[in-house]
Amino acid sequence: MKTIRSIIGAIVAGTTIVACQLAAAQDLGPTLNKINSAGVIVVGHREASIPFSYYDGNQNVVGFSQDLCQKVIDAVKTKLGKPNLTVRLVPVNSQNRIPLLQNGTIDIECGVTTNTNARHAQVAFSDTIFLALTRLLVNKDSGIKDFGDLANKTVVTNAGTTAESIIRRMNVDRKLNMNIISTKDYGESFLTLETGRAKAFMLDDVLLSGARTTSRKPDDWIVTGTAQSKEPYAFMLRKDDPAFKTLVDGTLSKVMTSGEIDAIYAKWFQKPVPPKEINFNFAMTPQLRELYAHPDDQAAY
Template identity: 40%
Template sequence: MMRASATLFAAIGLTIVFAQTTLPQVQDAPIVRLRGTLAKVHDAGEITLGYRADSFPFSYLDSADHPIGYSLDLCGAIVAAIARAIDSPSVRTKFTRVTAQSRFPMVMAGEVDLECGVTTDTSEREQRAAFSPTTFVSGTKLMVQRGAGFKSIFDLKGKRVVSIDGTTNEDAVKFFDDKRKLGLTLLSVTDRAEGYAMMEEGRAEAFAADDVLLYAMIAQHQAQRQFIVVGDYLSYDPYGLMFRRDDPQFRDLVQATFRELAQNGDLVEIYHRWFIRRTPTGERLNLPMSPQLQEIWQALGMPE
């Protein structure tokens, strides 16, 4: 577990936007009595953020093994708003690694206060956890070998398709396999690195995952000549930062932070930092904001 004062992130190379010169000045409503997450953070003097180690550019490790990424920058703005709301000069931040399989149990058990990864917000999942406003809109697509001739899931009849256990991608592939009687051999892995290795070694014909993560993985491995992303979307996956349910005080703070980020332009700036410009680890995705995400953020107050 890593601990750091908010004011130390610039010194250790993290790109989380904690510095007071770049933070959104959210006008938090007066809080008479702290409850839930805010009370916990106030009493402990720290917040626990969950991060993913392999979800570039949302949440991953840099060369010094520090968690960085788009989702962590957004969480950084929330941590700064928490510090103001509880009238603390800073909030210590403890980073805890989560996986696709462990993220929900850890949030629900209070081991993680705010999950900063690539979790899809669905109505079913909202029965177990709460979510921030949408941070990104993605969907399930397929990564296949370039030149293999596969253009959609229907071309993969009888083939091997790998996906990460416990994800909406796995659910989407199972749905199409059952509905269209494709006879797929469905393979499960615990993370993206394992899935990519299976593709490289020829142990699967396709890797089903969110399209943005597939494009990012290809960019990270400089594998544009080896792999390609194909097919129509098999699912709709709006991402959100995840936290505990039944905590209206914290929910209101998260929503207020996102509204301020949208209105002052910081949401767009953070997006460009990770999807348009070169990332701190050297990759460049050149991925414009989707019309769906633009509409969602405009509803929060982002200028058109």
């Protein structure tokens, strides 16, 4: 009889353990389960989005977004109890960032993606990490001061961005007869501008300032034009995974509300940054400071 009871007890105990393991797995959600099983977190990054996510002179991925992403990576390691979790970095661009997240190639995108309602059908977003404005980068001697000056001129922007949608809609609505070139990334767009194939580069103001720093003569270029939209940058996550979003948002919120964000912001926007050690002198706006005090994940439009 004791043997039968022992066997039954062992079966019950085993069943309980399995049930607990399944419950724990369900609590982690699909992204953390994937990371836990593989022993790897795969991070999507940008190659030339200075100062958010880009390669420095030694081909290391650095930037404001990367510093905040590292906080998330550390939180994942703690959550899973895996301090030696492998981190794999995968470069992404405006066109492939959403498909690579959806198909599981990357687990999180830490770059410069704007949180929009239209994208919510495909992905989820973390709390906002930065607010930018869409404007123009032009040569200081171009005579271009605002969007109305672009009539019959060639304008370059990044494919798959909100800026591209805005400039193409403006071209039709205002009958500006612009020739619009869409490129794969910031480096290619600025090269198009710098070599004279375009007269203006439209994108988010802080990214335009970043592109300017890569020029041989940064002082030849100015950011100008009436802001056409407000762009809340956020980390992209897979849809329908509240457990992972809770971890990411909680991590970012702690960094922001504790004031730790101030030093990270100053490092990338108010001090010299690689590769050319140019200072953006990009002061934190009152809107951004308010956002850091009260984090949220509201879409731009």
